[in-house]
Amino acid sequence: MSAVRLFGLGALAMLLGLDCLARLLRLVRARRGAPRGPLKEVLFFPVDITCVEHLLRAGEALPNSCPCPLPHGQETSFTRLLRHLLSASTSLDLCIFAFSNQSLSRAVLLLQARGVVVRVVTDTSYMAISGSQISTLRRAGVNVRHDMGAVYMHHKFAVVDGRLLITGSLNWTTTAIQCNKENMLVTEEPDLVQPFIREFQRLWDSNDPARHCPHG
Template identity: 55%
Template structure:
């Protein structure tokens, strides 16, 4: 009888040890805050690695004089480039070339990219929206008197990036801004539900256009 109890105790201890080991190996959910302005950096290495992941060779050194190193923009790019299946973007303004290049790279890798933006801001000088649409990325915009003023992204339906930052060079390099990055199922679901609601509301089949002569 003692032998049976000892065997059960040993099995329980082994099971507990394995559970602890698995728990320790499980990656912690992402919790990160990015503060801007971000110093200008060379983003070529990040983008080149994303363009040819696992190529086994280092990208050629970039001749530009910008420094290399860790900064808010680099971290934001890495979070975006981690997407493997989907990327939802809900942005008031988008004129940052490095971020636009990252989104195009994801699209070429087969990531489903959908973008919602503001009709007035997409017409501003330097906007990247036209280039993204030309690349085949799905884009929808509002038709309201108020602004579509959201600023968030959802990576693979699991990671949320949201804050005050417009995706513009001005905001990234000059403004006091913030981006919160987190993996939290409850918050991600709330923002994803909002994105889907707006996506359906801004369906082009619902757009209405009026000529200047209409009264």
């Protein structure tokens, strides 16, 4: 057998060996739960009503069985939304038009109690409607600013820890969650997250009460 042919067979064997090694490494990483890139998830509503106490009281001593009559242990778009919110460890920036759902309010208050820096921008017209949770958040010490412009502040988005964006058509109301056809996008894609961070900061700064107080 000529040296050229031997060299060719050796090169082919090496390539096949490298390909097998690459496949093996991919398999090992997959089994170890190696990250597959930034999170991207779509949530659709409405959802069935289920118990969410296991999420809102995580870490507490809970009874073996919850006495409430709602279904338990079901994963829905709403439980996914709560999980994403409760993953916050440093900050939550919330820009929301209407906010009356008590479970979402409890989630925000839980983050506040954990020491997460929570900031909320909301619409002036809807912050005082019956059932609004904005006053509840304020009483708990959450930093809230309301839009002082002439048009609706109609955004519905949250940024978790400056890395995770939650946005879509969903107002944070029980009606929207349980009755309306709504959508939410959850993503860690920096090209999508960063513009919302800038928009939140622009609204936060422009609605600083100090800028609107009359000067003597």
